[in-house]
Amino acid sequence: MSRVARFLTRTAGNPDKAERFGIGDFLAYGYLVLGVLIILVPVFWTFLSSIKPERAVDSFDTRLMPYSQITAEVEGEGIKTVWHYMAEDGTVTDVFKAGPTRSMTEVAPLDDPQAVIEVERTRLEPAEEIRVATENYLDPLLKRNGQENFTFDIYLFNSVFVTVVATAITLIINAMAAFALAKYRFIGRLTFTILIVATLLIPSSIILVSLFFVVWSFGIFGSLWGVIIPAAATPTGVFLLRQYMLTIPDELLEAARMDAASEWRIFWRIVLPLSLPALSVLAILSVIWRWNDFLWPLIVLISDPTKHTIQLGLTQFAGEFDTNFHYILAMTVVSLIPITLVFVWLQRFITTGIATTGLK
Numbered sequence: 001m002s003r004v005a006r007f008l009t010r011t012a013g014n015p016d017k018a019e020r021f022g023i024g025d026f027l028a029y030g031y032l033v034l035g036v037l038i039i040l041v042p043v044f045w046t047f048l049s050s051i052k053p054e055r056a057v058d059s060f061d062t063r064l065m066p067y068s069q070i071t072a073e074v075e076g077e078g079i080k081t082v083w084h085y086m087a088e089d090g091t092v093t094d095v096f097k098a099g100p101t102r103s104m105t106e107v108a109p110l111d112d113p114q115a116v117i118e119v120e121r122t123r124l125e126p127a128e129e130i131r132v133a134t135e136n137y138l139d140p141l142l143k144r145n146g147q148e149n150f151t152f153d154i155y156l157f158n159s160v161f162v163t164v165v166a167t168a169i170t171l172i173i174n175a176m177a178a179f180a181l182a183k184y185r186f187i188g189r190l191t192f193t194i195l196i197v198a199t200l201l202i203p204s205s206i207i208l209v210s211l212f213f214v215v216w217s218f219g220i221f222g223s224l225w226g227v228i229i230p231a232a233a234t235p236t237g238v239f240l241l242r243q244y245m246l247t248i249p250d251e252l253l254e255a256a257r258m259d260a261a262s263e264w265r266i267f268w269r270i271v272l273p274l275s276l277p278a279l280s281v282l283a284i285l286s287v288i289w290r291w292n293d294f295l296w297p298l299i300v301l302i303s304d305p306t307k308h309t310i311q312l313g314l315t316q317f318a319g320e321f322d323t324n325f326h327y328i329l330a331m332t333v334v335s336l337i338p339i340t341l342v343f344v345w346l347q348r349f350i351t352t353g354i355a356t357t358g359l360k
Contacts, residue, residue, distance in 0.1 A: 043336070050329035053133045057326040068131040072096070077113050082127040085119055094127060095119075136330035140317075147327070152334075154306060155313040158224060159291060160338070162309060166228040167286040171279055173233045178241035179267055183253060193242065199235045205295070212299060224307055226300040227293075234289075237282045244278035245271060280346045287342050291335070310335045 049057060052066040061067065070082040072094075080096035085107060087093065098116045099106025105124065108116045140150045181193050211230050212221075220226040248271060256266045272279070294311045301307045314331055317324040 046329060047333050050136055050326070050333045051132045051134075052136075052326065053131065054136075054324075054326045057329065065130050066132055067128040068133070070127040070129055072110055074110060074113050080110075082110065083107065084125045084127050086123050086125070095124075097124075133326065136326045137334070140327055140331055141334075150313060150316055150327075151306075152310075152313070152331075155308055155310045158307060159309040159311075159335075162224055162227050162297075163287055163290040163338075166231065166290045167283055169228065169232045170234060170237060170286045171283060174237035174282065175241055175272060175275065175279065176267070177233065177238045178245055179271055181238070182242045182245035183248075183250065183271075193239075196235045196238050208296070208299065211296070215300060221300060222303050222307065224301075227297050227309075231289075231293075231296070234286070236285070240282055241275060241278050244275055248274050284343055284346055288339060291339055 048064055048066070052061060053068040055069065056067060071079050072082050074080045074096060077096070082094050082096060085093045085095045094110045095107040096110060096113075097105060098108040098113075099118075101121060103121055104118045105121045106116050107119055107124070108114070135145070139145045140147045141152055143150065177196075181189060181196075215221045215226045215230060220229065252270065253266055256270055261269075292311065293309075297309050297312055301309070301312065310331070314328055314335075317327045317331075
């Protein structure tokens, strides 16, 4: 704990021990706290909403805790929702509604269902308790309560397959293109670089029709490869890796060529290991892009539900007349887990520094 406290109280004057805070320290810590809140608060709110009962989610209950209205078995009446009725003398009675809800409502005590009385609706408060709605997670995962069509295992496999394969292809293709643009001297190198970066100005929605005809012509429409291949090369990845590979000294590559190393061996054994921090950044971006992609998989895989990814599978909870928001929130939280694990695993490579040249 002492190491954590010393780390959290470091100042700009002496980073190894706590001293008097200056204006720069307050601004730095304030910026960090604000950034953490902006990132974590929406995720935390989504998680808390995912454990709320269906009625609380449908009524847009903004309270943090998962409050659920209490129900009770009433003899001769079945299961009823419990309300607290506060009389004029201050006594509180547990009742259930026995009549229509107006300014004056008919209610009956739980212990005497036949003693129906009229009370003011403003004197009724819902009887609530804190309850974690585990059914939001268990119903889709275990195919209960009418959720038999939500095949989570198939959706998970498809999403993992698309994400892993697409990320691997993206890293290899982008790294080879960046290596050529960074370390080879040829006519038009700068022109090709500008053209690749310029494609970032084109919105992806504009080329959807062209991509559709390409995928259809190659016969991969309706398959997972139709989702993977069109987005294999990304201008962002080429630009990021090229800028990083420019920092690798050319002398290192010339020394390898003098030792009779082939270009492929130089690329595979020297350039890629030295570019690991940049590759890790691109891998995280690619995983996020592929895992959260919705529009393009919807176009390619709409005809075959067995090929749907998790993002497409969530649309099963949104019908024409009814939407199960509690299931959508719960499965959204589940879909965040793989992304979080990937970031935790790769962040240690990112911290090695983007500006490392690779020379010992």
